[in-house]
Each structure stands twice: as structure tokens, then as C-alpha cells.
Amino acid sequence: MPDIPGLAKGLGVTFKTMITTWTKGAVTVQYPHEKEDLAPRTRGVIALKEENCTVCMLCARECPDWCIYIEGHKEKRPPRREGGKPRTVNALDRFDIDYALCMYCGICVEVCPFDALFWSPEYEYSESSIADLLHDKDKLGEWMVTVPDPPALEAGAAKKK
């Protein structure tokens, strides 16, 4: 003998969902016409702040997918003080992230010691060719303006010295 109250309850659930969807709309979003409300720290794409990068290669080495390609060279810069020795700095030639390989783990953002990589909530960068998903440093730099400000410190948090 079938369990009639349970069956009726199940039918009620689907019927109620149908009516709510009909009157109040679905939980899904009709994407090209309307956009989803994203969470404040959404991981959409990785933005690069080029002047912070020291070509330390930590992100490239930690990347589980090996999707970050970095090339750089050493440069002499004028000394900080008069009569000092010229400084040697690393200049960034190439910083590419292959988004066809990236799995959005965020390890590169975590591991970056100089805050050169940030999460941006932008997600509309699909391409018709898979090769076009290799984004260079100019393109990664353009996303810096979309990076949200860091969340405010909690009340009572220690002030930066």
C-alpha cells in the first residue's frame, strides 16, 4: 500500500513551487537580459597591479595548473640618495594568465607577497577561440579598476603602526 500522506505532501511541494515561480518569479536569472547580484568578494577574474609585481615568480610556481607565464629582466635604476649605488630592480616583461587552464583556486592571489594580484568580480570575458583566453598583463591590468575596496576593519581592530 503506498504511503498516501507522503505522496500528497510531495505533490503539494511541487504545486506550491510552481505557483510561487509563476507569481513571484524563478530563482534563476535570465542572464543576457538581467544580471545576477554577485556576492561582494566574488572571484570572477584575477587582476594585476603591475607596479607592485617584483617578478618573484611565487604565483607562477604555486599555481597548480601552471597557467601563469612570467618573464622579466633586471634593470638599473638611479640611486635613492645622492652618490649612492644604482639600484637593481626586476622589470616585468610578460605576465600572462591562461584562463582556459585557470581553475580559480586563488592560490596566486594568496601567495603574492606584494599585493600585485587581486580578485575582481568581472566574469564576462568568454571568447570564441580558446587561444584568446590567454590574457596578457595589459588586459589583466585593465581589471584593476573593477577590484572592490578591501572590507573595512572591524571595530576595535588594531591600528596599523
Add this chain to the structure above:
Amino acid sequence: MRMLAIELSYWPLTLIKTAIVLMVIPAAAVILGYVFLLKMMAHMQSRMGPMEPGGYHGWFQLIGDGIKFIQKEDIIPSEADRRVFAIAPLVVLVSTFLLYIVVPAGPRLVVQDLDVGIFYALAVSSLSVIGILMAGWASANKFALLGSLRAAGQLIAYELPLVLAVVGVVIQANTMSLQGIVHAQADGAIFGFGLIGNPFILTQIVGFGIFLAAAQAELSQSPFDMPVAESELVAGYMTEYSGFRFLFFFMAEFGTAFALSAIAATLYLGGWYQPFFKTGIMADVMGPVVLGAKIMLIAFLIFWIRFTFPRFREDQLQTFAWKFLIPLSLVNIMVTAVFKVVL
């Protein structure tokens, strides 16, 4: 036969009737598929369903799918029994086609009102088992074979409660002709109140439940969708089919759903009958509308159940048919017969 004051001889009339039925089957499949499979199912899962094709709520989706299926290559597996493989979907579709012949949509709107109407309908509806077995066997695919055997076992098991549930109606109406059953309901009265006639759902509510459950299984709709259980059998007997042959299976499934809903509406809800126009041209005009509304109501029940419940296990499925539905329908027949004799 006089229709709109035009006399037609046998062959033109038959051609016109065939053409109408051949147009009704895809139309029925598209309507049921769009309203229930795409839209109602989506809404029950808090989705919108297709919204883009055709501009207005994706109404063109299924028609576009049909066009796509027709364009596709006709693939037949190299090991398959080519001729049987090719004919199988047609056999299933023919079974659906034959069902439509006896369903009345108005006092005169019926292809052929047979004296054994409901008996004929149930007989041709079981023809599809042959097509399904042909499809499964000819595919040379173990999933297809298992699926078709499951389908055969299930369809034969649920044929019995379907027939036995109908016997109650036949006893009460004193006829097997579907027109006769409609008239029996139209002329009936509920304790002397005869405005809406006496739809047999009131006296045959148990039979109606059994008929719906058995029809659900005949259509292989969830929870009786073991034959096409996609997690274990890919698509059952349809696994090797693509293109327009798959389209035939799809149309047959939804065309049969429409036909069985129409038969259920005729048997239990009074068919095309509405209380205002009992004869004449207005009854013929209103008939399809009224019958269509009742079909949509029954189809709603069928698809509502389909989208709510998970799949039966094979043994539960057979137990439900043999140990619950068949004894219940036998009791229903006995009670109906006793009342028929007493009253």
C-alpha cells in the same frame, strides 16, 4: 456522412480524416511537450524554462527541435537489423495514430465511432509494445535490449489494470462505444439534478485512480520510467535512435499521452459534453474546446505526478501492478456490477 452540408464519398473523406489525425498528433505532442514538459516542469523546479526561441516565452523551442531532428543524419548502427530498426518507430507511431480514430470530439466529430470503441482503443494502444521490442532487439545494444524488455514487462503488467478499470465504466454505461459512454454521462443525473449530467468520475473514482496510475505506467512516465532509466540504461530502447526516428518516438510518447488523456476525459469526465449545446453545430464547435480543456486537466495530473515522484524499483513496480492495482480493480468491477444489478 453529412458534415457542414457537404457530401463526400468514402475516399476523399478518409483522406481528410487521416490528414486531420496526422496533423493532430504532432500538434498534441508540441502542446503537451511545451506546456508541461518545458514550462510546468521548469516552474515546479523554480526555473523559467526556455524563454528565447520565438520571442514569447520560448514557444518555438519544440518546433525548432523538431526541425533540427529532421535535418539530422539518419544513423543506423552497423550491427543493427536495419529494416526492423528503421520500422520500429513507425510501429509505435502507428499505435498512437490508431488510438485517435475512436476518440470523439463532438457529436459528429469522430473519425469512426466503433461499437467496441474502448476495447479497440486499449487493444491498439498495446501495439506499441511490439514496436518497442523491435527497437530494442534490432539496435544490437545491451542497454536498448534491457530497456525494451523492461518496457514490455511493464506495459503488459499495466495493461491489465487499465482494462479492468475501464470495465467498471463499461458496466455502468452499458456500452463500449465512446460516443455511447459520453451520451450515458450526458443523459445521467445526480439525484435528479441533470444539468452537468453524471460524469463517471463521481461513481468510478477508484477506477479513475487506477486508470491514471496505469496510464502513467503505459506512457513510461516517472515514477514508472524504468524502461528509459537514464542513469542505468542511457535511454532504454531509444539509445541508438537519433534524428527523425527519435522524433517519432518522442511524438508517439506525447501523442499517446494526449490520446490516453482524451480517453480518460471521455470515460470519466464526460468527454466533449457541456450542458448548453447538446446537439447541432454548436455542440460540434464547442466539443473540441471542452474536450481539450478536460484533456489538459488530465494531462496536468499525469505530468504533475511525473515531475514529483522518483522512480520505482523494478520489483516495486511489478508488485504495485499485480498485488495492488489489479485486486483493487477487480473489487471495483464487483462493486460496480452489484450496484448495477441492485439499482
